Amino acid sequence: MVIAQFGASERAVRGMQQFLTDSTWDDTAILRRHGQEVAKDLDDTEGMFIVDGSDFPKKGCQSVGVKRQYCGQLGKIANCQAGMFLAYTSMHGTTLLDRRLYLPQEWVDDPAFAAHRQKCHVPEDVIFQTKNELALAMLQDVVASQALHARWFLADEAFGRDTVLRDAVDALGLCTWSRCRWTPRYGGTGRRRRPRRRPSSPPCHLRHGHASLLVTAPKAHGSPKRTCNGCRPSARAGPAPPSG
Numbered sequence: 001m002v003i004a005q006f007g008a009s010e011r012a013v014r015g016m017q018q019f020l021t022d023s024t025w026d027d028t029a030i031l032r033r034h035g036q037e038v039a040k041d042l043d044d045t046e047g048m049f050i051v052d053g054s055d056f057p058k059k060g061c062q063s064v065g066v067k068r069q070y071c072g073q074l075g076k077i078a079n080c081q082a083g084m085f086l087a088y089t090s091m092h093g094t095t096l097l098d099r100r101l102y103l104p105q106e107w108v109d110d111p112a113f114a115a116h117r118q119k120c121h122v123p124e125d126v127i128f129q130t131k132n133e134l135a136l137a138m139l140q141d142v143v144a145s146q147a148l149h150a151r152w153f154l155a156d157e158a159f160g161r162d163t164v165l166r167d168a169v170d171a172l173g174l175c176t177w178s179r180c181r182w183t184p185r186y187g188g189t190g191r192r193r194r195p196r197r198r199p200s201s202p203p204c205h206l207r208h209g210h211a212s213l214l215v216t217a218p219k220a221h222g223s224p225k226r227t228c229n230g231c232r233p234s235a236r237a238g239p240a241p242p243s244g
Contacts, residue, residue, distance in 0.1 A: 038097065082131070084099065097142055136169075152176075160180045
C-alpha cells in the first residue's frame with residue numbers, strides 16, 4: 001500500500017512500519033468503526049460471512065509468528081506467517097471485517113521464544129488457538145455485536161470437516177456452506193484395498209476430486225439438518241444456497 005502511494009521510498013516504508021509497530025493507536029476502535037460503515041452500506045439479511053486463511057512468505061525469523069509451516073501462497077512448507085481473515089458479502093458488495101494472526105504453539109508456550117515474544121510485543125495473556133478457533137472467535141464477535149445481519153457462513157474444506165466448528169456455527173443461527181471430503185463407504189471385513197480407478201460419483205458431489213459441498217441448515221430443536229449439494233430437493237435439505 002505504501003509503495004503504491006509513495007513509490008519505493010525506504011523512508012515511507014519504514015515510517016509505516018514504525019507507525020504500525022510502535023504508535024499507540026487502537027485497532028479495535030478502528031475495526032468497530034469500520035463495521036459500522038459496513039453495516040450502513042452492505043448489510044443484508046441474506047448476507048454471508050466468509051473465513052479463510054492467507055500466508056505470507058518470510059526470509060528471516062524475526063517477524064512475529066514466523067515458522068516453517070505450510071504456506072498456501074507457495075503451495076509448500078516454507079518460512080511464513082499465517083493469518084486468518086473474516087469477510088462479509090451481500091448483493092451490495094464485499095469487504096474484509098476482521099483478521100487474526102496465527103501464532104504457532106511454540107511461539108506461545110516455549111520458553112525459548114520468550115525473547116522473540118517480548119521483542120514482538122506479544123501480549124502476555126495470549127493463549128494458543130488453532131486456525132479454526134481463531135476463525136470461530138472472529139465470527140462469534142461479529143455476530144454478538146449485532147451490527148451485521150447474515151444468513152450464510154462460507155468456508156473451505158479445512159473448516160467444513162471440523163464438526164465442532166460447524167456445530168458452533170449452527171448455534172449462531174447461520175447456515176453453513178462449505179466443502180467436505182467424501183470417502184466411499186467400506187462394508188467389508190478384511191483389509192481395505194485402494195481402488196484401482198476413481199470410484200463412481202457419490203450421491204452428493206461436486207466434480208472437484210472427491211470433494212462435496214456441505215450445506216448445513218440450523219434447526220430450532222434437535223440436531224442441525226445437513227445435506228450435500230447435488231441431493232434431490234427435500235424438506236430436510238433446508239434453505240437453498242445462494243446462487244451466482
